[in-house]
Amino acid sequence: SAVISQKPSRDICQRGTSLTIQCQVDSQVTMMFWYRQQPGQSLTLIATANQGSEATYESGFVIDKFPISRPNLTFSTLTVSNMSPEDSSIYLCSVEVPPGGSGGFHNEQFFGPGTRLTVL
Amino acid sequence: DAKTTQPPSMDCAEGRAANLPCNHSTISGNEYVYWYRQIHSQGPQYIIHGLKNNETNEMASLIITEDRKSSTLILPHATLRDTAVYYCIPKGSMGKIIFGKGTRLHILP
Numbered sequence: 001s002a003v004i005s006q007k008p009s010r011d012i013c014q015r016g017t018s019l020t021i022q023c024q025v026d027s028q029v030t031m032m033f034w035y036r037q038q039p040g041q042s043l044t045l046i047a048t049a050n051q052g053s054e055a056t057y058e059s060g061f062v063i064d065k066f067p068i069s070r071p072n073l074t075f076s077t078l079t080v081s082n083m084s085p086e087d088s089s090i091y092l093c094s095v096e097v098p099p100g101g102s103g104g105f106h107n108e109q110f111f112g113p114g115t116r117l118t119v120l
Numbered sequence: 121d122a123k124t125t126q127p128p129s130m131d132c133a134e135g136r137a138a139n140l141p142c143n144h145s146t147i148s149g150n151e152y153v154y155w156y157r158q159i160h161s162q163g164p165q166y167i168i169h170g171l172k173n174n175e176t177n178e179m180a181s182l183i184i185t186e187d188r189k190s191s192t193l194i195l196p197h198a199t200l201r202d203t204a205v206y207y208c209i210p211k212g213s214m215g216k217i218i219f220g221k222g223t224r225l226h227i228l229p
Contacts (some may be wrong), residue, residue: 111163
């Protein structure tokens with residue numbers, strides 16, 4: 001398994017500002033993901049962040065708006081730039097880890113607790 | 121990625137078995153069926169996954185039809201803490217977790 005922490009847990013920001021969300025994992029992982037969950041909605045994948053390479057963004061998300069850093073195998077940041085009220089969401093970090101010692105053969109994906117962002 | 125169809129909501133009495141269906145008729149041969157749930161104000165939690173055989177773990181059982189076009193997640197003795205949104209997600213070994221709308225399960229006391 002993997003234990004994921006995110007900072008901040010929540011924040012209230014003004015329109016036009018930027019917020020950087022941190023994701024820390026207790027073990028080294030290759031693949032990290034960032035998701036957004038708008039109020040009352042399901043999770044939407046923003047991008048995949050692999051250490052040592054540029055993040056890969058899903059359709060509808062761009063690097064200028066959501067720059068991502070992945071400096072090592074246990075840490076990543078997501079910045080929400082030039083925020084507007086439409087960016088009010090929960091932002092979740094997720095990691096993929098190899099199967100555990102039980103002999104499983106399919107990677108498992110774990111999720112952090114999320115960062116609740118409100119933009120005024 | 122295969123698309124899924126799940127009922128938007130279901131009710132189940134506490135102590136009874138909760139059976140959550142999922143249709144994934146376009147699933148690829150190399151895609152597994154994963155189930156996650158999201159309890160209010162928490163991140164999604166992995167429940168179980170399978171390819172074509174039925175699977176059971178300490179949380180649930182997964183029944184996959186022989187043609188793999190649908191599956192059912194079974195919570196054998198539902199408790200109030202099982203109230204959550206349940207997501208059925210087809211995923212390949214190198215694929216990403218893509219969430220659909222899920223089923224909102226209400227466990228009734």
